[in-house]
Amino acid sequence: MNKERKNNILIIEDEDSIRKFIRINLERNNFTVFEAGSGEEGIEIVRKENVNVVILDIMLPGIDGYEVCKILRKECAQIGIIMLTAKSQDIDKITGLEYGTDDYMAKPFNPIELVLRVKSLVRRMEFHLHDKSGVESDGPFKIDSYARKFYKDGREIELTPTEYSIIKLFMENSGKAFSRDEILNIVWGYDFVGDTKIVDVNIRRLRAKLEDDPSDPQIIDTVWGVGYRWAINKK
Structure with a gap:
């Protein structure tokens, strides 16, 4: 942009x-x-x-x-x-x-x-535009913050601005469980007025793009009673 x-x-x-x-x-x-x-x-x-x-x-x-x-x-x-x-x-x-x-x-x-x-x-989109922290890899996944691109097994996965923000948060905090409210505050911002269903739907979309079997997620874990975590290295 x-x-x-x-x-x-x-x-x-x-x-x-x-x-x-x-x-x-x-x-x-x-x-x-x-x-x-x-x-x-x-x-x-x-x-x-x-x-x-x-x-x-x-x-x-x-x-x-x-x-x-x-x-x-x-x-x-x-x-x-x-x-x-x-x-x-x-x-x-x-x-x-x-x-x-x-x-x-x-x-x-x-x-x-x-x-x-x-x-x-706009702030979320601009933040990632100016993020020049480089490339980070985790298993088959790679995120290029400077180019704002995300890859699985070398193939680019198209993400919406919101999906990209969630993935970046997860990959930078691999294994950490985030509540839905925490994801809302970090990704959408503290001034967001809405409910946590928006988090669940975005997670569902991401699983459809990333998981081999979205019905049995191995990458984005549901932490019951809490929220979600990037769990690629959990085993």
Whole structure:
């Protein structure tokens, strides 16, 4: 991510009033804002512009937000995605997270909280951009902090910004058990307002990418009553 990119936010929302509402609050906080009224339009903007965070509504004309998220993750894994839902049911949040979103907010939402969520996501992405601590290996896994890349058996594994942050935390603290709250505070930040389910879903996504058998995890252990740990060397 270059200097020109770090403050570029794309809003994909079909309701003009909501887009304007979000845009005003982001611009007040010195973000450059792009707008799209459909998923197809939003995808084209991402392909043409230096966007690093997308605020994405689920309910869109044409392809919905889930499909947009799927396409963006395939084409640009490192982009940050915050999904908006008109419903408060957990199923909407969990489905969005399963598709690869970094965060979610239910409508109606507090604009100040949305801006804080965007800032938190940008900070996480920028932190890893400036981390030049080098390459660390553990078994078949290697993380290159300078290039912000992660490998298994020499093959690059595409990670979202949030997944990368979790993996980096685990690999730097191999064998240490982290509670869900600790992971939330370290990865999402102390100003995150949400529940710990977001941790569980990200762990599930990581297991699908890293484990030979995600149903019998050998790399990311569940520590019952606590949380999770990087357990590649536990045996």
